[in-house]
Amino acid sequence: xxxxxxxxxxxxxxxxxLEFYVPEPRYRPGDVVDYSHLEIPEAGTARRxxxxxxxxxxxxLTTDLIRVLDENDQAVGPWDPKLDPETLRxxxxxxxxxxxxxxxxxxxxxxxxxxxxMKSTGEEAISVACAFAxxxxxxxxxxxxxxxxxxxxxxxxVEMINQIYxxxxxxxxxRQLPIMxxxxxxxxxxxxxxxxxxxxxxxxxxxxxxxxxxxxxxTSFIGEGSSAEGDFHAAMTFAAVYNAxxxxxxxxxxxxxxxxxxxxxxxxxxxxARANGxxxxxxxxxxxDALAVYAAMDWAANRAxxxxxPTLIEHFTYRAEGHSTSDDPSAYRSxxxxxxxxxxxxVMRLKNHLIGLGEWSDEQHAEMDKALAEEVRTATKExxxxxxxxxxxxxxxxxxxxxxxxDLPWNLRExxxxxxxxxxxxxxxxxx
Amino acid sequence: MLEEDAVSLHEAPTRxxxxxxxxxxxxxxxxxxxxxxxxxxxxxxYFGGVFRATAGLQKKYGKNRVFxxxxxxxxxxxxxxxxxxxxxxxxxxxxxxxxxxxxxxQLISEAARMRYRSAGQFTSPLTVRSPFGGxxxxxxxxxxxxxxxxxxxxxxxxxxxSTPHDAKxxxxxxxxxxxxxxxxxxxxxxxxxxxxxxxxxxxxxxSHSGGKVPEGYYSIPLGKARTVREGxxxxxxxxxxxxxxxxxxxxxxxxxxxxxxxxxxxxxxxxAVEKSVEKTGKCLVIHEATKTSGFGAELVSLVxxxxxxxxxxxxxxxxxxxxxxxxxxxWAYFPGPVRIGEAVDRLMKD
Numbered sequence: 001x002x003x004x005x006x007x008x009x010x011x012x013x014x015x016x017x018l019e020f021y022v023p024e025p026r027y028r029p030g031d032v033v034d035y036s037h038l039e040i041p042e043a044g045t046a047r048r049x050x051x052x053x054x055x056x057x058x059x060x061l062t063t064d065l066i067r068v069l070d071e072n073d074q075a076v077g078p079w080d081p082k083l084d085p086e087t088l089r090x091x092x093x094x095x096x097x098x099x100x101x102x103x104x105x106x107x108x109x110x111x112x113x114x115x116x117x118m119k120s121t122g123e124e125a126i127s128v129a130c131a132f133a134x135x136x137x138x139x140x141x142x143x144x145x146x147x148x149x150x151x152x153x154x155x156x157x158v159e160m161i162n163q164i165y166x167x168x169x170x171x172x173x174x175r176q177l178p179i180m181x182x183x184x185x186x187x188x189x190x191x192x193x194x195x196x197x198x199x200x201x202x203x204x205x206x207x208x209x210x211x212x213x214x215x216x217x218x219t220s221f222i223g224e225g226s227s228a229e230g231d232f233h234a235a236m237t238f239a240a241v242y243n244a245x246x247x248x249x250x251x252x253x254x255x256x257x258x259x260x261x262x263x264x265x266x267x268x269x270x271x272x273a274r275a276n277g278x279x280x281x282x283x284x285x286x287x288x289d290a291l292a293v294y295a296a297m298d299w300a301a302n303r304a305x306x307x308x309x310p311t312l313i314e315h316f317t318y319r320a321e322g323h324s325t326s327d328d329p330s331a332y333r334s335x336x337x338x339x340x341x342x343x344x345x346x347v348m349r350l351k352n353h354l355i356g357l358g359e360w361s362d363e364q365h366a367e368m369d370k371a372l373a374e375e376v377r378t379a380t381k382e383x384x385x386x387x388x389x390x391x392x393x394x395x396x397x398x399x400x401x402x403x404x405x406x407d408l409p410w411n412l413r414e415x416x417x418x419x420x421x422x423x424x425x426x427x428x429x430x431x432x
Numbered sequence: 433m434l435e436e437d438a439v440s441l442h443e444a445p446t447r448x449x450x451x452x453x454x455x456x457x458x459x460x461x462x463x464x465x466x467x468x469x470x471x472x473x474x475x476x477x478y479f480g481g482v483f484r485a486t487a488g489l490q491k492k493y494g495k496n497r498v499f500x501x502x503x504x505x506x507x508x509x510x511x512x513x514x515x516x517x518x519x520x521x522x523x524x525x526x527x528x529x530x531x532x533x534x535x536x537x538q539l540i541s542e543a544a545r546m547r548y549r550s551a552g553q554f555t556s557p558l559t560v561r562s563p564f565g566g567x568x569x570x571x572x573x574x575x576x577x578x579x580x581x582x583x584x585x586x587x588x589x590x591x592x593x594s595t596p597h598d599a600k601x602x603x604x605x606x607x608x609x610x611x612x613x614x615x616x617x618x619x620x621x622x623x624x625x626x627x628x629x630x631x632x633x634x635x636x637x638x639s640h641s642g643g644k645v646p647e648g649y650y651s652i653p654l655g656k657a658r659t660v661r662e663g664x665x666x667x668x669x670x671x672x673x674x675x676x677x678x679x680x681x682x683x684x685x686x687x688x689x690x691x692x693x694x695x696x697x698x699x700x701x702x703x704a705v706e707k708s709v710e711k712t713g714k715c716l717v718i719h720e721a722t723k724t725s726g727f728g729a730e731l732v733s734l735v736x737x738x739x740x741x742x743x744x745x746x747x748x749x750x751x752x753x754x755x756x757x758x759x760x761x762x763w764a765y766f767p768g769p770v771r772i773g774e775a776v777d778r779l780m781k782d
Contacts, residue, residue, distance in 0.1 A: 174760030193573025
């Protein structure tokens with residue numbers, strides 16, 4: 001700068017020059033990965049405070065890691081939710097179905113059936129176990145990687161695929177980018193393509209529920225990367241001020257496209273640790289341990305229901321695949337990271353747990369996987385009858401102009417006529 | 433018109449580039465030229481940006497000058513305002529124009545007014561780069577054209593190139609400019625010009641004169657339009673992707689139109705607009721953005737105010753519809769050849 005402040009002559013001292021710091025991930029493509037720096041406490045060691053405790057009593061849990069499944073995949077410690085085998089098998093099946101669905105939809109995008117897809121591989125336990133711990137009418141404000149919640153709640157796969165294909169049967173009328181679902185009847189808020197906006201909205205929904213003396217709570221999910229947005233701070237402040245009955249989840253999958261979690265502040269502290277600064281309870285949980293995730297959400301949901309206030313949960317996990325079909329993770333991170341992730345594969349861990357209980361077998365698992373692949377295939381075929389993206393079977397042109405407002409104003413009426421007349425000009429044979 | 437050609441095209445050797453390469457080259461040139469130029473934004477560092485516009489720059493200039501940022505557009509622009517107050521020339525990238533809204537307070541209330549409110553003590557010489565516009569099946573959160581939100585703000589300049597050649601020269605001028613500049617990059621034409629026929633094969637910049645980009649430093653002054661084609665039948669005021677669509681439609685119709693690529697919306701090259709409309713007596717305004725309160729309304733109003741007695745027909749305006757950008761019906765939304773063609777026919781009838 002040409003002109004600085006006027007110098008008073010007061011000396012700054014003989015200090016070395018300042019240094020600018022930019023975070024750098026530990027591993028880049030080709031690097032050998034060593035996770036020995038990660039502190040992974042033993043399963044079962046984290047204390048479980050009363051659900052009605054003071055928020056700051058959770059402080060140790062915000063830097064610890066709540067884990068239930070030990071290295072032999074046995075459930076240990078005070079956080080073991082002690083679920084019956086039927087529920088465990090239901091969670092396992094839903095997680096495996098989510099994975100099978102992701103695999104098929106990813107392939108569909110590569111085959112040109114749609115423009116875009118996002119997998120949740122490695123993160124299935126978070127969506128599915130949270131959904132199992134919540135009541136079905138608790139309101140979810142998801143980010144774009146919680147397809148497991150919709151699947152857990154029994155939303156039809158065909159409807160999901162119709163949306164992904166933007167076809168004639170898509171309930172969202174082909175308006176939204178693939179996977180930006182909305183399912184009000186399943187307590188699943190419309191997904192935005194803009195990050196973190198759902199966080200304060202979930203708080204507001206839960207405030208309304210309290211205003212009206214309702215019993216339903218709200219929950220929201222964002223990635224650790226988008227916790228950098230101002231919306232996160234707004235949500236935390238409002239949740240604290242109004243003691244909102246909400247569970248706020250940060251899914252820390254280590255990567256936001258090419259930016260590692262350090263660009264959201266992970267080098268300084270955990271994401272859960274932010275909670276206590278706002279006077280909110282915080283839990284940090286092994287996101288690849290379905291039982292731990294269930295237990296944490298159950299704790300937080302009970303707390304919210306009892307008017308004891310909001311909780312921030314950090315789910316510590318790893319994004320095993322690219323951010324979306326639009327990026328190639330091998331360009332910015334080491335492929336060894338996913339392989340060597342020390343918290344394992346959530347599906348395999350729950351599977352082995354059930355086998356250890358004598359409630360499941362490899363044969364049953366293989367059979368289930370086959371059946372799930374078939375279920376997804378059947379749903380895909382069914383949805384394809386309604387068309388795939390860009391192949392004519394989209395919604396009537398007029399739908400483009402509906403829902404901008406409740407009533408169609410004159411300009412949109414004129415523009416709708418224009419769109420249809422343009423279509424006829426381009427394709428004289430065309431009929432809607 | 434083409435004044436910059438005198439100092440650039442004829443002297444410097446040129447290289448074939450697409451628009452991304454031209455933008456990357458402009459950043460490279462300016463970073464080499466001025467140690468105060470810094471680049472920040474989501475994924476711009478090691479990865480080089482989701483559209484690769486900053487590829488290789490961190491390696492070449494180091495992390496003190498090219499660095500990733502948290503996902504926080506308010507922070508990206510707010511920090512850039514602070515860096516600019518120090519004396520740097522930040523070039524923040526907002527990954528998609530659709531993501532810029534959390535940064536609006538910092539842009540509108542802060543950057544745009546810094547010079548005015550401090551009576552010139554502080555300025556905000558930052559250039560906010562951002563891909564904008566549709567045609568890539570981006571749905572409503574990756575396709576918007578929000579330029580009118582910015583042209584409406586006193587104190588902001590808004591630049592939109594339509595070729596690699598212009599992108600480089602204009603970006604260099606934007607970075608050198610001492611006021612804040614919004615630099616919107618039409619992402620549909622990053623890899624090649626687009627004639628609006630989505631069902632024909634895409635073209636590259638290889639066979640287009642705008643893909644010949646001079647090496648090294650050159651700048652195209654902000655506020656200077658480019659006459660794409662001289663003509664007498666009508667004046668077409670257009671920018672960004674729509675320049676190429678308009679060119680193709682008018683060529684196909686055999687109309688001797690004068691096509692003016694505005695290149696910068698603010699400051700606007702009002703002389704070029706007036707001179708052309710006075711010559712042709714007819715005016716067609718085209719943009720991809722929604723119609724109501726779009727930049728086209730400003731253009732129509734200016735032409736009416738300043739050229740009324742030369743007009744032989746009502747001014748025509750072709751735009752996107754007043755809806756969010758739909759996913760599956762993207763091409764029904766896009767102001768393509770049919771919509772433009774009808775407006776041209778109406779103008780030619782009068």
